[in-house]
Amino acid sequence: MAVVSMSAGGQAGRRRLYHVVSTLDFGREDVERLMDKAEQLRTESRERLRRRLEGAVVASLFYEPSTRTRLSFEAAVTRLGGRTLGAENARENSSAKKGESLADVFRVVGCYADAIVVRHHETDEIARALPVSPVPVINAGAGSGEHPTQALLDVYTIRRELGQVDDLSVCVIGDLKYGRTVHSLLRTLAYFRGVRVTLVYPQSLGLPDGLRAELAATGLIIRRETDFRQALRSADVIYQTRIQRERLLDPAEAREAEAFHILPEHLADLQPHARILHPLPRVSEIHPAVDDDERAAYFRQAENGLYMRMALLDDILGGVER
Ligand code: NCD
Numbered sequence: 001m002a003v004v005s006m007s008a009g010g011q012a013g014r015r016r017l018y019h020v021v022s023t024l025d026f027g028r029e030d031v032e033r034l035m036d037k038a039e040q041l042r043t044e045s046r047e048r049l050r051r052r053l054e055g056a057v058v059a060s061l062f063y064e065p066s067t068r069t070r071l072s073f074e075a076a077v078t079r080l081g082g083r084t085l086g087a088e089n090a091r092e093n094s095s096a097k098k099g100e101s102l103a104d105v106f107r108v109v110g111c112y113a114d115a116i117v118v119r120h121h122e123t124d125e126i127a128r129a130l131p132v133s134p135v136p137v138i139n140a141g142a143g144s145g146e147h148p149t150q151a152l153l154d155v156y157t158i159r160r161e162l163g164q165v166d167d168l169s170v171c172v173i174g175d176l177k178y179g180r181t182v183h184s185l186l187r188t189l190a191y192f193r194g195v196r197v198t199l200v201y202p203q204s205l206g207l208p209d210g211l212r213a214e215l216a217a218t219g220l221i222i223r224r225e226t227d228f229r230q231a232l233r234s235a236d237v238i239y240q241t242r243i244q245r246e247r248l249l250d251p252a253e254a255r256e257a258e259a260f261h262i263l264p265e266h267l268a269d270l271q272p273h274a275r276i277l278h279p280l281p282r283v284s285e286i287h288p289a290v291d292d293d294e295r296a297a298y299f300r301q302a303e304n305g306l307y308m309r310m311a312l313l314d315d316i317l318g319g320v321e322r
Contacts, residue, residue, distance in 0.1 A: 017315050021127055021139040023148045023184050028191035035156045037311035038304070046079070052314050053082035055322040059113035060086035061105065062140070063096065063120045068280060068302050069140045069150070073117045076309040082317070085113065091121065103129035110134035114317055136316050144178040144247050150279050151184035153308040155192075157301040158237055161275045167194040171231045173260050174241035174285060177205040178248070181279040182241055186211070190218035197222045200231045202256035205243070228260050232269045238262070240278045240285050257285070264289040277301050 015033070019025055026034075041049065058077045062070050074084045087094040094105070102120065106129050109116055115136045120126050123143030130137055141147045158165050170189060176182050176199060186207075189195045197220060199207070206224075207215075215222060225231040232238060240262055243254040262276065264287055270276075278286055278298040290296050 017312070018136050019130060019133075019138075020148055020312065020316070021130060021137060021142075022146050023151055023187040025148065026152075031152065031155060031188065031191060034152055034308065034311045034315060035159055037314060038156055038307040039160075041310045041314070042307045049079050049310070050081035052318050053077060053080035056080075056082035056115075056317050056320075057113045058082055058084050058313065058317075059109045059116045060084050060088075060140075061090050061094070061109065061116060061118045062086070062088050063091045063118075064141065065089075066119055066140065068305060069119065069147075070117075072302075072305040073138075073140065073309050073313075075306055076313055079306075080310055080313060080318075082114075082313075101129065102126065103132050106130070106133035106137065114320075114322065115313070138312070138316070141180055143180070144244065145180055146184045146187075147180040147279075148184045148188075149309060149312060150181045150305075151188040152312065153301065153305040154181070154185050154239070154277060154279070155188050156308050157277060157297060157304045158275070160304065161297050161300070162236060162273065165189070165192045165195065168236040169196045169198065169234055170237040170239060171198040171200060171225070171235035172239045172241070173200040173228075173231070173262075174257060175205045175243045176201045176207045176241075178244035179241045182207075182239070183211055185239065186215055186220065186222075190215060190220040195220060198225045198231050198235065199223070200225055200228055200260055202243075202253060202260075204250075204253045205257070229266070229269050232262075232266055232274075233271070235274055236271070238270070238274060238276045240276060240282075242278075242281065242283050242285060260285070262286045262290055266290075267293055267295070270295055 077084045102125050110133050117138045117140050119140040120142055123145035126139050126142050139148055155165055172182055243257050274295050275297045276295055
């Protein structure tokens, strides 16, 4: 667990995150603290917010496309009074193009910034480069591996919408093999009590074996459902995902997923209190006519990402002398 102790001037005894590269870098207590902080920050005045990261510089390096993650991180830094510097499309526009390793990038960018937010196309590259980083690193999506800050905002959304995370029935649909948001969400749900997970997926896009075994060992209750409508009927939370076409070896793998698209006629199957989440971007797996239903929570979820990322940055960088 990546935790640094507080020096004089900080709140004594308060835990504080440092690197957030995997969901293993936080535990339930941290998730609860961040959710409470996110809730507090959404009501704080713009002026007070601006003092929290005054003088901080956060680098944002995106080697893969992003809209929400990059912009919500940058908005979070800006609202907290810090500044961002960055490379969008870093695979093309940075020295990666010349063959520079991510480790060298961390060493150098760590001299310019107080923290690095990074998205990378290789699953293990961020973790591999991490030991040489002089500053905290936040994983904003690593290949088909993890996306831990998305899991934080997903769980925050579940708590905001349904008042709890414990004891819920969560149905996860789509690309469970390459979907990094799914991997991080399931690992994070395993920190909670009594969560029952139902998985709906095309035969070739199930969870990676290693992850399945790891989750089983945590005691998380997981089962597969092949009857899509039955899965919808029994869920408190429906977590729909996009087929990661850019990572598929065989595009035919995607075709089977069309049976799992959420259409307006499925709304009648959902429980009245159920909520539909999606990390976005959506392609065709949720019909736009579903958006106006109160149970469609995915745009609120994207908004929650701003507050959760503010909470995370404040946790890592707030109250530090600069
Ligand atoms: C996801 C991602 O990049 O993994 N998007 C996001 O960060 N909200 C999901 C996806 O691309 O399908």
